[in-house]
Amino acid sequence: MTAHDGEAEDERELESLLTFIDDSRGFDFTGYKRTSLGRRIRKRMQTVGFEKYPDYRDFLESNADEFQELFNTILINVTSFFRDPAAWHYLQTVVVPELIAKAGPGGDIRIWSAGCSSGEEAYTLAILFAEQLGVEASTKQVKIYGTDVDEEALREARAGVYSLKSLEKLPDELKTKYFEPNGALFAFRRDLRRRVIFGRHDITRDAPISRVDLLVCRNTLMYFNVEAQAKIIERFHFALNDGGHLFLGKAEMLLADGSRFEVTDMRNRVFKVQASAAARSARFDLRAAAGMEKINRRQVVELALAASPDAVMGIERDGTVAVVNGAARLQFGLSANIAGTPFRDLEISYQPIELRSLIDRAHNERRSVRVNAVRREKGDGEVQYFDIIVKPLLTSDGEDLGVAVTFIDTTEATRLQQEVKRVQEDLATAYAELQSTNAELETVNEELQSSIEELETTNEELQSTNEELETTNEELQSGNEELETMNEEMRIRTAELDEARTFLEGVLSSVAAGVVVLDSDLLVRSWNRGAEDLWGMRADEVYGADFFTLDFGLPTEGLRDMVEICNETGHRALPVETDAVDRKGRPFVASVSCSPLSGPGSGVVLLMEKRRE
Known part of the structure; x- marks a missing residue:
């Protein structure tokens, strides 16, 4: 699959997702710019861990609460009092x-x-x-x-x-x-x-x-x-x-x-x-249009057709004549009761031009077909000219209901054009230089018109770019506000942790006995003031060290089994008395108790006290 095919498939999947959202929740995002809309949806998809639109659609179907989170992401609510x-x-x-x-x-x-x-x-x-x-x-x-x-x-x-x-x-x-x-x-x-x-x-x-x-x-x-x-x-x-x-x-x-x-x-x-x-x-009245009865609309259509100076015929998709206005009946001698007649049976269908092929072309191409200066000879030898427009009648859903054939009488205009053409031919030699100058002026005019169109296109592109930049700016502002909120929450949590740490250190400092906290690997994590006074080693000297490798007045190897069992089982060990030497070199009997920090394998707390010297 080429990169182009991949992009086309991605666009189809996005459109399918938008249709699903509209059907499920009544939110119509089809009029939104696809660049910014796709970016916002993908931002939410990344948050919940999806890369493909179909996968995210399945997630939406099974998680109704996700719709609100998606809408909050798409609808960027960046606003303030007296903004700008x-x-x-x-x-x-x-x-x-x-x-x-x-x-x-x-x-x-x-x-x-x-x-x-x-x-x-x-x-x-x-x-x-x-x-x-x-x-x-x-x-x-x-x-x-x-x-x-x-x-x-x-x-x-x-x-x-x-x-x-x-x-x-x-x-x-x-x-x-x-x-x-x-x-x-x-x-x-x-x-x-x-x-x-x-x-x-x-x-x-x-x-x-x-x-x-x-x-x-x-x-x-x-x-x-x-x-x-x-x-x-x-x-x-x-x-x-x-x-x-x-x-x-x-x-x-x-x-x-x-x-x-x-x-x-x-x-x-x-x-x-x-x-x-x-x-x-130019205004439209939505409320009046919503409540208008079908018969009134039909009357308006018929009156509008009747008032039109151009000949108009409405032909249904199956080729049946639906409506003919007065100008058409008068111009082509058609009966007032012609509605319901197959169009192919009428002379107007092939004279002065083969209209049936034009009608088929309009249906197939789903666009208006125009033929200019069609010549028609009347029975009295008079010649007429028409511009004929065949326009398909398409509903908002794309259904083809038929065509409207409009005959615009351009007889006078065509005759004038022919007369002007003859005069121009007679004066061609005399005005050759003038025509050359006129051609040059037309070229300059075309260049100017082209420049104007380029400037208008550039202006529209700049406007579109400006809108995209403003959209991106609002997205960045929204993201900045989210970051500020997260920063405030982190500051509050840091303050709470500092307060808890200070409180814990105060508690440990107030304990006269030596308190040592070991982590799951039996490395020293806390060494209170009582331990410093008892053994003569500062907390910064022992922090992170293996407790059983420290050289101070307590024979730690004799405590290894008790400490390891307490750490592994998570059960408090009975106090053990052992001979020890304090920081001044005086011997005494130390009582050492071991308690688990929270559960098995999470570390221990050692309490060391003097029993007797």
Whole structure:
């Protein structure tokens, strides 16, 4: 298998896993960029010890709790209060006053924070408007909707409780004014918190919140591919009122929506809905579309066909005529009751051009087929010209229902073109030099157009690269936060160990008798002060040494059997008395007892005391 084949197989396995996740948990990740999505999934797979997507899918099927861990890895919840302060300052000083003035005294202001994560962004918006309107007026006029697909993050957002570290970027006066101490944490003030409503919402699939004055969606679009971004922006455009503002992240921008959005401030990624009639007509009403009856849709289709100036025929997949508009009936003398007739039986199927082959081609290639300047001679000797478009009618699931055949009358245009051609031929000699110059200008124009297209492509590539960099930055930030948390836990555990070690050393030092701790290999691990005073050897001199090789006033070889049996069996040995000599050379009888450290083979503790001199 070549490297290319391996990559293709890997992509198919990833798509299969994404389909499984959507079917099992209702999370649709198919619109996410495959580069960052695959990287995040593989990070989780490495954590649980899997290399292949099918193996990880089997693991998900048998471990339901793993879904939450996977979602936490994919959905990078990096957020904070007043993230990117310059952009929020622009929103506070320019956009918010404009929205308040537009709403008027007592007027409602609706705000949507899409991809709100754990709620910091939504509560930041509440603070902005409370600072402008006052807290009391803000609780009456402003309603904020915070949405996300991550249920765990939404639970944190609804609680509205944050650590001191999360509030470190807030000025002290805002922290005091809008947060109440709650143990070691801080809770957002209740009166404003009741005006922030959190709920689960998938911006790629669910109907948008309507009549919104300000829509904030920062550093979320960059995770989606171009097609998904276009659908999301279309939903956002529907959600916003005329003149409403869209606030995006610093790595996001609207490259191809000049007809619907105008740039308010590109540096801070603030855009405004165009209020023109053309822009309003581009909106779609999801709620109306969802509730529309089939008969109404049929009437709209028929009226639209009837109103079309071009001749249009709808032909089902089996070749039966489904619908013919008035222009087609008038142009080709077709009956009003033609629906249900086999298309092959009609003269129009082969005159003025063989349409059946074009229809078969459109079905086979699943794309529109166009033939220009088709000549048709009418019975009175008049000549007509048509551009004919055969377009397959494909459902969202890819099912081929039939074709629409459109006849665009280009008679006048074609005649004009022919007349112009004759004039051009007559004047060819006289305008040869002009044509040469025109050709040169066309070449320059093409070069300029090519340069513009290259620049646009480069701009889009830079934008994509910028989004990838921002995604990587957020992943690194998330990893840094995890490392900081682990470091804090290690510091706490180290402190606890130091405290335990100090306590143990104090206990051992306070014991007057000699206490020696040997490990499983009977090497000295602890030598207390009593042992130093008794034998005259410091702890640093004997640490790590074989106890039975030490030369001091105790005959250790006579204790070897007792010590080894105690270490092997894990049972306490009876005290043994033996002659010994202390550090000053005075003989005495030493009592030595041996106890296991914890269990068999884990080491022993020796207690050495003077009995009599």
